[in-house]
Amino acid sequence: MKSQSPDPGTRSTILSRLESQIYPVFETKKVGQIKPSTSRDWVGSMEERKLSDNYQAVLFNTVSGVMDSAVDDRRIRENPCHAKTVRRPVASSPPIVVWPEERVQAVRSGLVERFKIAVPLGAGFGLRQGEILGFSPDDVDRTAMTVQIRRQIKTVRGVVMFARPKGGKERTIPLSAAMLAEIDDHEDRFPSAAVTLPWQSADGEPVTARLLMTGEGGRLYSGDLFTKVVWYGAFRAAGVEYRRRADGMHALRHFYASTLLARAVSIKELADYLGHADPGFTLRTYTHLVPSSHQRAREAVDAVFGRPALDDGLEAA
Structure with missing residues (x-):
């Protein structure tokens, strides 16, 4: 918890997620008992409960971070969340709607x-x-x-x-x-x-x-x-x-x-x-x-390769 953020508000949010969504699944398991199948089942259960993609991604990243720490501390050899058979939830953000x-x-x-x-x-x-x-x-x-x-x-x-x-x-x-x-x-x-x-x-x-x-x-x-x-x-x-x-x-x-x-x-x-x-x-x-820069790009290239303007219908020498 202390390594996640110095901000007490962020810590409080992380703790709330742990208590409501993560501890009920993982609290009684030793880290060595958490296998890729455990992660797969958990991701599936989040989908069944229709948690949003963003919330699933946040929860998954939290658990994966805990398991990364366990690898660093040599409690386990590999992070089960990184297994190829585990589908990592992906956050999605709708395009920003700007007020007129x-x-x-x-x-x-x-x-x-x-x-x-x-x-x-x-x-x-x-x-x-x-x-x-x-x-x-x-x-x-x-x-x-x-x-x-x-x-x-x-x-x-x-x-x-x-x-x-x-x-x-x-x-x-x-x-x-x-x-x-x-x-x-x-x-x-x-x-x-x-x-x-x-x-x-x-x-x-x-x-x-x-x-x-x-x-x-x-x-x-x-x-x-x-x-x-x-x-x-x-x-x-x-x-x-x-x-x-x-x-x-x-x-x-x-x-x-x-x-x-x-x-x-x-x-x-x-x-x-x-x-x-x-x-x-x-x-x-x-x-x-971001506004299109197509016209500015055209003008930039024309400044180098542009042809002289016509004068009285005759091309300049």
């Missing part, structure tokens, strides 16, 4: 006034929900015209805390003049509130940050509470149908990515702004949004 600008503006119109800033923060910076909730005006560098994404708000086993952004890495995002105006306008109408939370764990050191977006009286919203009370309410108020997966707050992040790609921002730069460690992941996620 009209939907972005409609949802923003449905939000109550003090939470409208959530849309610019998500669609103008590409922030995740926890990063939107944890954003502070103190993260703005007006001289460099950048913002530093330093924290997110997350809930682990009922405890709300500050934590580093996903992946444990801070990042810098360009700040446009329009986004700075959005932040300043919101701060004028709804002054930021100082919030103190434990850092990284339930018993972590208390840290105080001025948060841009809180409820009345500085009320703090966890991600789940914000989704159920504020986000869903915006769709109802705007008369927009909520489509579950396609309409979570992550849709604002996808809109940001599509906006930058449409204006030829490179995949490497976009990956940095989104906080992706691997630009290849960014490319795989958004490859269908």
